[in-house]
Structure formats: C-alpha cells, structure tokens
Amino acid sequence: MSESVSIGQLTTPDREWATPASRAVLGVVSAGGIVAAMLVPIGKVGLGWTLAVAVVACAIVVLGRIDERRHVQAGWLVLAVGLGVAGAVRDAGWLFGFCVVGAAVCLSLSVAGGRSAGELARGSVAVWGSGLLSWPRLVVGAWVAVRSRQGGVRIWAAVGVGAVLVLVFGALFAAADAAFAEVVSSLVPDFSGVPGPSVVVFLIVVVLLAGAAYHRGAPARAGRPVKRVRLVEWALPVGVLLMLFALFIGVQVAVLFGGDAYVTRTSGLTYAQYARSGFWQLLAVTALTLAVIAIAARVAPRRTAVERGWLRGLLGGLTAATLVIVASALTRLWLYQETYGFTVLRLLVGVAELWLGLVCLMVLAAGRRLAAAWLPRAVLGSGLAALLGLVVLNPEAFIARWNVQRYADTGRIDTAYLGTLSADAVPALADLPEPVRACVLLPHAARVTDDSPTEWNWARAAARDLLLRPHACETHG
Structure with missing residues (x-):
C-alpha cells in the first residue's frame, strides 16, 4: 500500500486519490469540522461564525500549507479572519453574507495562491475542488485507522470513554446547579430534531480542510506566447473610443457637474430624473472601459519606444477619461441620496464605483512602467479590503x-x-x-x-x- 500523506505534503505518489489520509490529517480535518459545526449559530449572525472562521484558519496553518509565499498566504488568512469578525460585530445579514463568501475565497487563496487574473480565479475555488476529490482518501484513511492494531481502535475507545465520562459527570453537574445547566444547554447543540444544518456545516469545513491538506496546485504549463497585433490595429479603435469619451465629456460638462444649479435651471427635470439619468449606463461604461484597457494592454506591441509611447498615451488617456466618468456617476448618486435619503443599495453602488475609481488609479500606476504583474492580485485584494472597510464603516x-x-x-x-x-x-x-x-x-x-x-x-x-x-x-x- 502506498504511504500515507503527511501534513503539509505538497506532492503525493501516483494514484494519489487512492492513498489513505494520515491520522494527523484525519484528526485535524474531523476536529475542525466538529468544532465549527458546534460553534456556528444556524440562522443567526453571531460570535460563533467568527470563531469558526478562526478555527478553520488555524487548521490550515496546522496542516502546514504556508510555504515560501508565507507573507502572501498569511495576508489572505488574516483577511479571511477579519471578514469573519463581521459575525461578532455586525447584525446586517446581507453584509455578513458577502463577508462569508469573501472569507471562503481568502481561505482558498491562502492555500492555492495565484498572481495572474486566471490563477486568482482558479485559486479562489481550487481548494474546494480538491476537497471534493479527496473523499476517497478520508474514507480509506479512517478505515485503516480503525482497523490498525497500532492504536486506531484504542484511540476510538479512548474517545468513547471520554464521551461517556463527559455525559455522566456533565449530567450530574447540570442536575446539581441550575446556572451550570443553563450554560450547558446553551453550548450543546440541539440534536432533538434533524441536525441537518450542523451536518452541512461539518461537511463544508471537512471539504475545505481536506482540500487544503491535499491541494497540489495547477500543473506547470508552458506559457503561450502572447499574440501581439500591429500598432494601428489596436491604436485605431482605442483612439476612436478616446475621442468619443472626450466629445461626451466636453459636451456634457454642464450635465455631468451641474448639480443643483443645473437641475433648477432645466425645466421639467426633477432631482430623481437627473440623478437616475445615465447613472447605470455610466457605471457600465466604467467596467467595460477597464476590460478594453486590459485587452489592449495584453495585445499591444511594446518592442520600440514609439510603441510603448502610444500604449502609455492612449491607455493613460482612456483611464483618465474613465476617472471623469466615475466622478460623474458619483456626483449623480450623491445628489440623489442627498435628496431622497440613503439606502443600502445606493451605498453599495457608490462603494463599487469608488472601488472602480481606485482600480483606474492602479491601472495608471501600472501603465507608468508597463509592469502589471502585481495588478490582478492588487485588484482582488482591494475589493476584499473594501468589503472589510464596509464592516468597519457599519453601513x-x-x-x-x-x-x-x-x-x-x-x-x-x-x-x-x-x-x-x-x-x-x-x-x-x-x-x-x-x-x-x-x-x-x-x-x-x-x-x-x-x-x-x-x-x-x-x-x-x-x-x-x-x-x-x-x-x-x-x-x-
């Protein structure tokens, strides 16, 4: 039989999914799932969620998944725990839902990592996939541990004896003191009904931790050479788009930044019509322009100084024009909220627009030296940091x-x-x-x-x- 996989081992023998999980991995994975299932308050935002995220983060560290990229992976773990804190300090369910998804992405990235946009997209879900594929290891490993004469049965016997002692003495203490009984009843999950939600939490954590233990990363692939186009083939459409931006901004200066004065001077135009007119279209323009910039930066040639100059000039101008569009959308939104009051949706849209503006600034910084290897990770990290900022803001x-x-x-x-x-x-x-x-x-x-x-x-x-x-x-x- 193949050797068991040790904690934190990054490479495994052939037929790795048939290799039994080691006792150490089984212990960490099962303990993490049980503790998380006991801590999470089903149907309610509370401290237990925060503690469960911290337990999972600690289990990932125990599994030894912090390698030479220590500072980056530790950063994802810290961000995951920070998002988990929302369960203890904020009661807004929608905000906590976003934080749970963000924490799950951060926990996966702390193991899988990634630098490019594609690697980050795969890394945000890779550990979950690895966990689903590792179930044969867990099952076989558990069977081997039970059948082993070297302590498997004795360990389970010890667990059983400990459980019996806790139940007997816990029942006696609870009967002797009402305050202790109340504490015990609040800590012990209610298994009188179908414990479906707790089982689901247990399985989710087991999948995550098993994936963290056995994720190997994507196999190394030879990088495809980027197909560059001629200067005119990308500069012409981007230049036309930039001229359209300039025309729109020049003609609509009064509309974009007219504010109260423009509304009061324009007959038949209410505050709501002014704020709503074009806001969503401007938001879409911002997102689409960033996509155009990303594609153009990938295919544009940069062999000569002239080609690099055109790249900086056109994409820099387009990014600057996008910042003006961002300012316009925020102006409209601010006027609308000042007039009709703040809501959750309006605040979230404003934060998203501010984040897109920050992305534009990062694009300008990357374009200065035409070096953007850091940009995808910075974009994703800033988005998750913005979510953490919402927790701090208390929206x-x-x-x-x-x-x-x-x-x-x-x-x-x-x-x-x-x-x-x-x-x-x-x-x-x-x-x-x-x-x-x-x-x-x-x-x-x-x-x-x-x-x-x-x-x-x-x-x-x-x-x-x-x-x-x-x-x-x-x-x-």
Missing part, C-alpha cells in the same frame, strides 16, 4: 445617521424603510425625537432577543441596551 448605522440628519433638516423620513434595517442602525435611530423614535424602533424591539454565547453579537447587545418599551406609533411622512 446601516451610517445610513441611519444620514436619514436622522435629513429628518432634522427637512422633516421627511421613511419610517417603514428604517424599520427594516438591522440592529446595527438602532443606536443612530435612537436619536430621533418622539414619537417618531418609537415608531421607527417598534419593529426592532420585536427582533432583538436574548442570544446564547455562540449567538452573541455586539450590535444586538448594544441595541438591547438602548431599546425601551415603544410608545404609540404615529406616522410621519
């Missing part, structure tokens, strides 16, 4: 503060929408005067309940401290 509290200030200035407020926000917004909404305060906080009071230790969340704890019994709700438009 729903930010939205609530702006709407409270707008009510103070204009007397207008959307109580129905503010009532749909999470507990993150409660401290800001508590500053509203009565009776509007009671009207807005009434839905929140019904949702903020006591949490178990793994369900504890800082935002909900702060909301519980602030919420009072609501008074009569009176509608204010």
